[in-house]
Amino acid sequence: MKPLQNLFLSGLLLGWSVAASAQSLTLSQAETLAVQRDADIARxxxxSLASEDMAVADGQLPDPSLSLGALNLPTDTFATDQEPMTQFRVGLGQKFPAGDTLAxxxxxxxxxxxxxxxxxxxxAHQVRREVRLAWLESLYWKQAQDVYQQDEGLFQQLQEVTQSLYSVGxxxxxxxxRADLxxxxxxxxxxNVRQKEDEARARLARWVGPEAMSRELDAALPELNAPHVxxxxxxxxxxxxxxxxxxxVDMSATNAALAQQSYKPSWGVDVGYAWRDGENMDGSARADFFSAAVSxxxxxxxxQRQDRRVSAAVRNQEASRSxxxxxxxxxxxxAQVAFSHWxxxxxRGRLYVEQITPQALSQAESALSSYQSDTADFAEVMRAYLTVQKLRLEQLRIDIDGRxxxxxLDYFFAAESPIDSLSFKE
Structure with missing residues (x-):
């Protein structure tokens, strides 16, 4: 009885106490890798950088306009000194948007x-949450594999017990x-469990990359304290x-303020200088022209324009608030659902650790003892140990589900930033 009892106790105590090797991938490392690799964060x-550049550009005045022209050329000779109104003009114009449009x-x-x-x-917080969930699922199937491997030794001992008793009649x-089956x-x-573990590791590799997943996972998880709801x-x-x-919401309010600026007039300033060739009738040179205009x-x-735009901006603002x-x-x-599940x-975890699993183990050991004393059949023994196996896996699943x-839940209490240490790439 001692070997069987020790085997089960070692399995129950294994839990999360597996020592991580020097080459193992820790959860913290996996989270950092995933945040660094995520294309959406980079996007x-x-x-954000593009919006900052556009903000500077949108706050500037429109480019001034330059105009060059030849005015009032006579079509019979195209001589520049024939007519007094013939001139060559250069002009500069500048538009000023309405109100506080630029700001x-x-x-x-x-x-x-x-x-x-x-x-x-x-x-980044979503990525960290998904990495933790994928990590936990991978770890569950690894721990489930350990349970089955431990039970393999137990079932081999049960097989030996049946063969020994059969040999003596x-x-x-x-x-x-039945033991062989x-x-x-x-x-x-x-x-099947190994296949499930491979699938879980493949899903985790989607976040951390195949190179990182070539390392063993560190089974030691950081202890997370449940936030106060x-x-x-x-x-x-x-x-x-x-x-x-x-x-x-702030941006939609700014859009509403921008729409209000359309009720204000926009301005334009134009200045020009015109050069004239030729002489006046008294022999003096013709004077050049200077012009200035405000539009x-x-x-x-x-x-149907400004009112509609303001109405649309206000509705968009209300939609953003909603x-x-x-x-x-x-x-x-x-968050309330996650807290309830935790x-x-x-x-349930305490109930399994303190009552259900120990009781099932005691019942299995009692069934085996009765079988060895010819007071119980082997089917009852197998049912008892299969029940223990099922309960151990359920206890492990409860632990994983709680984590x-x-x-x-930790995602909703996101305080520190997972990307504070990452610089924005220019």
Whole structure:
């Protein structure tokens, strides 16, 4: 009985205490790799930089215009000194947008850059969450494989017990065949679990790359403390996803202010200098001309243009606010669900560790003892040990699910930035 008991105890105590080798890939390293490799983060960073550049450009005056012309040339001779109104003119013009259009255009670009930066921060937190979930799933199948490998030794011992009892006439051949069958089925389950582990590692490689996945995973996970659910409201208001929507709301307000500028006139200034050839009747040289003009664009008919644009901008602003409110509600609900899953996993985990698994193990050992004393059949023994195996896997799944719920919950309490250490690439 001692070898069987020691085998089960060693399996139950293994859990998360597997020592990581020097070449193993830690979860922290995997998170950093995934954030560095993520194309969406790089895309959002570049969009933010592009918006900053556009903000500067949008805040500048339009380019001045230069005009060159020959005016009033006589078509009979094309002589430049024949007619007094013949002139060669050079002019400069400058347009001035209405009201605060330039300042508001620059502000809108800056707000868009802020929104893109917050979206990059949110994407980094999403990547970290997905890496943790993929890591946990890979680790579950690795631990499940360990459970089956430990049970392989146990089932081999049960096989030896049935053969020993059969050799002395104390068991039936059916028991020996049943032990052989269960061992074969265990090997089949082990092959299936290895396939599941390979699939989970392939999904993790999508984030960290195949080179990193050539290393063994470090089974030691960082201990994450469950955030206080009472602090959720303030955490969500400071969340990067909500901050990005805040910037979009600000940008829509700026668009509304920009639309209001269309009620104001825009201005233009033109200056010109005209050179004339030839002489006056008294023999003096003809004087050159200088001209200056101011143009004003008058928004007189606003019903179908300016009014519509302002109305559209205000509606877009309200839509942005509604989107932000819906995002807060959705994130709050998802966080509450994750917290509930984590709390239930904690309760179930304690129940399995303290009662269910030890009780099942005791019942299995009792069934084996009764079988060796000819007071129970072998089928009962196998059912008992298969139940223990199932409960050990369920206990492992509960532990993994609890950690996964905590990883999801941690996303909503995103405080530090996973990309603070990464510079924006010019």
């Amino acid at each position: 959002l960073q570049q969009l 508001l255009s620059r502000r809108r670009g800056e707000q868009n850059a802020v929104a893109q930066r917050w979206m990059a921060q949110d994407r 104390r068991s039936k051949q059916q028991d020996v065949l 269960e061992l074969s089925q265990l090997n089949d389950r082990l092959i 009472g602090a959720l409201e303030s955490a969500l208001l400071a969340h990067p996803a909500v901050k990005a929507l805040d910037a979009e 004003v664009q008058l928004p007189l008919f606003t019903g 989107r932000r409110l819906e995002m807060l509600r959705m994130m709050d609900a998802e 709390r239930q996993a904690q309760e 996964a719920a905590l990883a999801r």
